[in-house]
Amino acid sequence: MQIQQALPELLIKIADDELIIGHRNSEWTGLGPVMEEDIAFSSMAQDKIGHAWAIYRILQEHFEGQDPDQFAFMRDAAAYKCCHLVEMPIGAYEFSLMRHFLFDHAETARYQSFSQSSFTPLQQLAGKIKGELKYHTLHADAWILQLCKAGEESRQRMQGALDDCFQLAGGIFEPGKEEALLISENIYPGEQALYQQWLSTISPVIEKAGLIMPQMTAPVYGGRQGQHTQYLQQLLNEMGEVFRLDPEATW
Amino acid sequence: MQTITTLQAVYNALDHVKDPEIPVLSVLELGMITDVRIDLEGVHIKMIPTFSACPAINVIKENITNAVERELQMPAFVTVDKEVNWNSNRLTESAKEKLRNYGIAPPARHEGEVNLDMLIKADCPHCGSENTYLRSPFGSALCRALHVCRQCGMMFEQFKPLS
Numbered sequence A: 001m002q003i004q005q006a007l008p009e010l011l012i013k014i015a016d017d018e019l020i021i022g023h024r025n026s027e028w029t030g031l032g033p034v035m036e037e038d039i040a041f042s043s044m045a046q047d048k049i050g051h052a053w054a055i056y057r058i059l060q061e062h063f064e065g066q067d068p069d070q071f072a073f074m075r076d077a078a079a080y081k082c083c084h085l086v087e088m089p090i091g092a093y094e095f096s097l098m099r100h101f102l103f104d105h106a107e108t109a110r111y112q113s114f115s116q117s118s119f120t121p122l123q124q125l126a127g128k129i130k131g132e133l134k135y136h137t138l139h140a141d142a143w144i145l146q147l148c149k150a151g152e153e154s155r156q157r158m159q160g161a162l163d164d165c166f167q168l169a170g171g172i173f174e175p176g177k178e179e180a181l182l183i184s185e186n187i188y189p190g191e192q193a194l195y196q197q198w199l200s201t202i203s204p205v206i207e208k209a210g211l212i213m214p215q216m217t218a219p220v221y222g223g224r225q226g227q228h229t230q231y232l233q234q235l236l237n238e239m240g241e242v243f244r245l246d247p248e249a250t251w
Numbered sequence B: 001m002q003t004i005t006t007l008q009a010v011y012n013a014l015d016h017v018k019d020p021e022i023p024v025l026s027v028l029e030l031g032m033i034t035d036v037r038i039d040l041e042g043v044h045i046k047m048i049p050t051f052s053a054c055p056a057i058n059v060i061k062e063n064i065t066n067a068v069e070r071e072l073q074m075p076a077f078v079t080v081d082k083e084v085n086w087n088s089n090r091l092t093e094s095a096k097e098k099l100r101n102y103g104i105a106p107p108a109r110h111e112g113e114v115n116l117d118m119l120i121k122a123d124c125p126h127c128g129s130e131n132t133y134l135r136s137p138f139g140s141a142l143c144r145a146l147h148v149c150r151q152c153g154m155m156f157e158q159f160k161p162l163s
Helices: A003-026 A035-062 A068-073 A093-114 A120-148 A152-173 A179-184 A191-208 A230-239 A241-245 B002-015 B057-072 B093-102 B116-120
Strands: B033-038 B043-047 B076-080 B132-136 B144-149 B155-159
Touching: A003 A035, A003 A093, A003 A179, A003 A230, A035 A068, A035 A093, A035 A120, A035 B132, A068 A241, A093 A120, A093 A152, A093 A191, A120 A152, A120 A191, A120 B116, A152 A191, A230 A241, B002 B033, B002 B043, B002 B057, B043 B057, B057 B076, B116 B132
Parallel strands: B043 B076
Antiparallel strands: B033 B043, B132 B144, B144 B155
8 A cells, every 4th residue: 555545544534533523522512411511522522623624634735635524524424434432422421421531532642643743744733733632631531530439320320431432442443454554654653552552541540530441352443444333324414414405605 | 124114014914903702812912923924926924723623713814814905905815824833832921911901811831841730720810819720621712711719709711821
């Protein structure tokens, strides 16, 4: 595989993760359990979709990609490369919170590695996004710790959410066929290295919260190859409903 | 000398462009302008958003174009500078003072990295007390966090420190 094909594959999966989790986060707007959480999930949604847009722009400018709006809204489900974790419905609040905790630490590990990337547009973007992500992980860590110490029912629900999310989160690091080349070209260190980095940042928080860390026995793969849960198509239908009424409209 | 005068005029025009979300601060005071160049085509201005997903970026770009074209009677070309990232040290001291008077706690100066303490700490812009706590790292705009003052009991927003 050539680097001209390998790089877009990496970029698409990262951006699709951000677009889809951004949409899921936005579903909490108006429904947050307290006002601050309503604002937090809405703000994080805005950040994630902004990050996705920035990467779609890189694809457009450097790899003759489509217009970011068209690319975000007009593809078939099988053309999306997001992992299953981000596709899942928002569920109960603890599920969304745990997903946010696991995803944002993974994203932080990813952008930290990109700040050393030999691909300049990604390296420049990493500098910007890294600082913003601190607020996301600060938010996630604070609530995980707080809710795990808020009584037995609360702790049990958080443990349940961790157990429900953990194998799905393993899917963030699904190995890709483009990886060896990207590693040798110093684009990024590869999924296995990011997975190890992720484990080392989430473990202390999980331990401090008094949760039991599950074993990664069956990470949920397939998303990076375009195989998705039924939930993605439903989400895409809703997400693109207005856009598809008139794809040529300018806003 | 002509060029120097004209550059000054561009900066004067830029100082008239206020941030739509914090109307007491200009794009210059916020440190959003990274380069100004004048050639035969017109004025070329490079700018950067504070937060990458800032929804106001297109409005600000338009406001800059309009202000420069109106005040200088020259075409203006505003582009986003990808080589420079905004960080909160770019806020001028006068901007921080204006923020405080506007009721928003300014970000503390950082040394390249923002640590956890810095995210959590903000002095109350109303009574000046340090006895405050972070209520939520997200506020009414991407660049703001919510804090509460234990001294005067007021909730207030902080312009987030960003490295």
